[in-house]
Amino acid sequence: xxxxxxxxxxxxxxxxxxxxxxxxxxxxxxxxxxxxxxxxxxxxxxxxxxxxxxxxxxxxxxxxxxxxxxxxxxxxxxxxxxxxxxxxxxxxxxxxxxxxxxxxxxxxxxxxxxxxxxxxxxxxxxxxxxxxxxxxxxxxxxxxxxxxxxxxxxxxxxxxxxxxxxxxxxxxxxxxxxxxxxxxxxxxxxxxxxxxxxxxxxxxxxxxxxxxxxxxxxxxxxxxxxxxxxxxxxxxxxxxxxxxxxxxxxxxxxxxxxxxxxxxxxxxxxxxxxxxxxxxxxxxxxxxxxxxxxxxxxxxxxxxxxxxxxxxxxxxxxxxxxxxxxxxxxxxxxxxxxxxxxxxxxxxxxxxxxxxxxxxxxxxxxxxxxxxxxxxxxxxxxxxxxxxxxxxxxxxxxxxxxxxxxxxxxxxxxxxxxxxxxxxxxxxxxxxxxxxxxxxxxxxxxxxxxxxxxxxxxxxxxxxxxxxxxxxxxxxxxxxxxxxxxxxxx
Numbered sequence: 001x002x003x004x005x006x007x008x009x010x011x012x013x014x015x016x017x018x019x020x021x022x023x024x025x026x027x028x029x030x031x032x033x034x035x036x037x038x039x040x041x042x043x044x045x046x047x048x049x050x051x052x053x054x055x056x057x058x059x060x061x062x063x064x065x066x067x068x069x070x071x072x073x074x075x076x077x078x079x080x081x082x083x084x085x086x087x088x089x090x091x092x093x094x095x096x097x098x099x100x101x102x103x104x105x106x107x108x109x110x111x112x113x114x115x116x117x118x119x120x121x122x123x124x125x126x127x128x129x130x131x132x133x134x135x136x137x138x139x140x141x142x143x144x145x146x147x148x149x150x151x152x153x154x155x156x157x158x159x160x161x162x163x164x165x166x167x168x169x170x171x172x173x174x175x176x177x178x179x180x181x182x183x184x185x186x187x188x189x190x191x192x193x194x195x196x197x198x199x200x201x202x203x204x205x206x207x208x209x210x211x212x213x214x215x216x217x218x219x220x221x222x223x224x225x226x227x228x229x230x231x232x233x234x235x236x237x238x239x240x241x242x243x244x245x246x247x248x249x250x251x252x253x254x255x256x257x258x259x260x261x262x263x264x265x266x267x268x269x270x271x272x273x274x275x276x277x278x279x280x281x282x283x284x285x286x287x288x289x290x291x292x293x294x295x296x297x298x299x300x301x302x303x304x305x306x307x308x309x310x311x312x313x314x315x316x317x318x319x320x321x322x323x324x325x326x327x328x329x330x331x332x333x334x335x336x337x338x339x340x341x342x343x344x345x346x347x348x349x350x351x352x353x354x355x356x357x358x359x360x361x362x363x364x365x366x367x368x369x370x371x372x373x374x375x376x377x378x379x380x381x382x383x384x385x386x387x388x389x390x391x392x393x394x395x396x397x398x399x400x401x402x403x404x405x406x407x408x409x410x411x412x413x414x415x416x417x418x419x420x421x422x423x424x425x426x427x428x429x430x431x432x433x434x435x436x437x438x439x440x441x442x443x444x445x446x447x448x449x450x451x452x453x454x455x456x457x458x459x460x461x462x463x464x465x466x467x468x469x470x471x472x473x474x475x476x477x478x479x480x481x482x483x484x485x486x487x488x489x490x
Contacts, residue, residue, distance in 0.1 A: 026080050034073035041065045061108075068114045071097065075118035082126045094122030155430065162433065166336055170329045177325060180332050184400065186441045187332075188393055191339040193420040193432035194346055195389030200418065201427035202346075202355065203382035204362030206263040208414055209250070209270025213243040213387035215277060215409035217394025222290040222404050223283070232296035236395050243391025244384045246273075251383035255376045258365070270414055278406040289405025295327065296334065296399050303327035335396055342389050343429055349385075358382055416440075 021029075042065055050059045075097070078090035101115030169175050169183060192214065199207045220239040224230045230238075250269050254262050277284045284290065295303065301314040305322045314326055349355045357378045360368045365375055398404050420439055424431025 020084055021080065026077060029080060030073050030076040033076040034069045037072045038065065038069040041068055064108050064111055067111055071111075071114050071118050075122055078122045079125055082122065082129055087126050087130065090122055091126050094119040094126070098123070159430065163340070170332060177328060180325075180328050182441055184328075184332050184335055186436050187335045187339050188397060189417065189420060189440045190433055190436045191335065191342050191393045191396075192390060192417045193424070193436055194339070194342045194429065195386045195393065196417050197386075197421050197427065197429070197432055198346060198358070198389070199382050199386040200421050202350065202362065203358040203379065205254075205379060205382060206259065207266045207383075207386075208263045208411070208418065209266035209268070209273075210386070210390060210417055211409045211411070211414040212250075212270040212273035213247060213390035214394040214397070214413065215273055215406075216243045216246050216387075217391030218398040218404045218409070219277060219284060219290070219394075220391065221395035221398045222293045225294045225399075226290060226292065229294075232294070232395075232399055236392065239395035240388040240391040243394065244388035247383040247385075247387025248380055250387075251380040255379060267411065267414075270411060274406050274409055277409070284406075287406065289403055289407075290398075291403045293398050293402045293404070295402065296330075298330055303330065331396075331400055335400075338392055338396060342392070345389075347429065354378070354381055 042062075046061055046065045047058050048061065050056070074093070078093050081090045096119070098116050098119030101112045101117075101119060104112075166183075166187075170180055192210070195213075196207065196210045199205050199210070217239040220242045221232070221235040224235045224238060225232070250266065254265050257265060278286055280286070297303070298314055301312060303324075303326050304313050313322075314320075314330075320326070350359075357368070357373050358381075360371065360373060361375055361378050361382075368375055368378070397408075401408075416439065420432055420435045423439065424433070424435035
């Protein structure tokens with residue numbers, strides 16, 4: 001690499017060897033991006049409902065939308081220049097745009113947010129290119145490989161620290177009601193993500209209907225507890241059993257399907273379950289849902305201010321003042337234990353023959369057959385076990401809410417759970433935890449941004465996928481590895 005007179009390198013990025021885009025192609029690509037962004041911004045941001053004098057009417061924000069599309073057009077040009085190896089102009093332009101968004105007297109908060117986000121994305125992308133190039137030039141290894149090695153060494157300590165933090169969270173000064181509620185929601189999605197990770201991450205089967213097992217578990221608990229007066233501890237394993245049975249039912253029609261065809265069938269299965277719950281009014285009460293679902297007890301102790309005659313409540317038994325927070329904390333520890341059991345089971349089963357069969361199926365189904373592994377039974381086991389944990393999470397959801405309806409189990413839920421698995425890195429347990437915190441916990445904490453909350457959320461997603469396009473923790477650790485003795489060479 002040539003050097004300048006002061007001894008520094010003239011270019012940090014090596015020559016990629018590909019043909020540079022002409023200016024016309026650059027402007028064409030940026031213009032197409034601006035047109036697409038404009039088509040998305042107009043219906044979602046271009047109009048808002050205003051209330052004046054007791055009357056509601058639509059207000060247009062088309063000038064703001066046009067300015068935002070222009071900023072996106074300019075930012076796309078800078079990103080293309082970064083991709084082509086030019087850094088000085090894009091970084092300077094991104095810094096100027098971010099400074100304008102932060103400090104310029106712009107009357108619209110929307111334009112400020114767009115400008116700051118666009119400039120930040122440009123700077124982060126350029127920094128990533130610089131670090132990646134320096135990593136390749138100095139060590140000959142891709143940027144991120146050192147991170148992966150360090151992550152493997154620190155994983156046991158990181159997991160232990162997270163478990164300790166989760167256990168003592170309600171005892172922390174910031175462990176108020178809102179924090180615990182958000183933690184319960186995040187842990188529920190972590191458990192769902194770990195369950196789907198068995199199907200998608202380990203077995204390599206794209207499932208877009210995972211919410212169906214979530215719904216089966218929730219309705220199983222709701223109906224058994226309401227009609228047969230079963231306790232939570234009896235309904236919980238039954239809900240998992242019913243969900244696992246439905247997982248086998250789903251598995252049979254898709255034994256010979258792969259890729260997009262598998263995704264379409266599982267998507268249809270999820271919608272079919274929702275429609276059945278919506279129309280089977282005599283059993284599920286249709287769109288009205290099932291209400292009055294019994295809450296779990298602590299070894300027979302109810303979390304009520306005034307228990308039934310002849311019984312004691314939780315606060316009376318322990319001599320405490322009544323607080324509604326007791327039930328919330330109990331639910332928190334309940335979902336924490338369920339999530340840890342899911343994680344332990346998944347990590348343990350990966351080392352067993354069935355877990356290695358899932359990974360063999362994920363890598364190459366034809367090679368899997370040649371090794372004598374039955375792909376049909378392997379797929380069925382993955383669907384059944386993954387669905388079982390979805391049923392457990394559904395039972396917890398029903399007892400926490402006290403009410404279930406078909407509207408709680410739409411395709412959007414399946415998409416969110418799948419996004420958690422993909423963003424975290426398919427097959428990564430810790431990646432699911434981080435992705436659930438980012439996708440579920442973070443948007444709850446930034447509700448103060450109101451209408452710009454999803455804009456900030458989307459910008460964060462763009463930054464993450466620009467940095468780690470294959471997921472936050474995308475490496476696939478082998479379940480069995482050969483340790484090389486120190487001082488010996490092969």
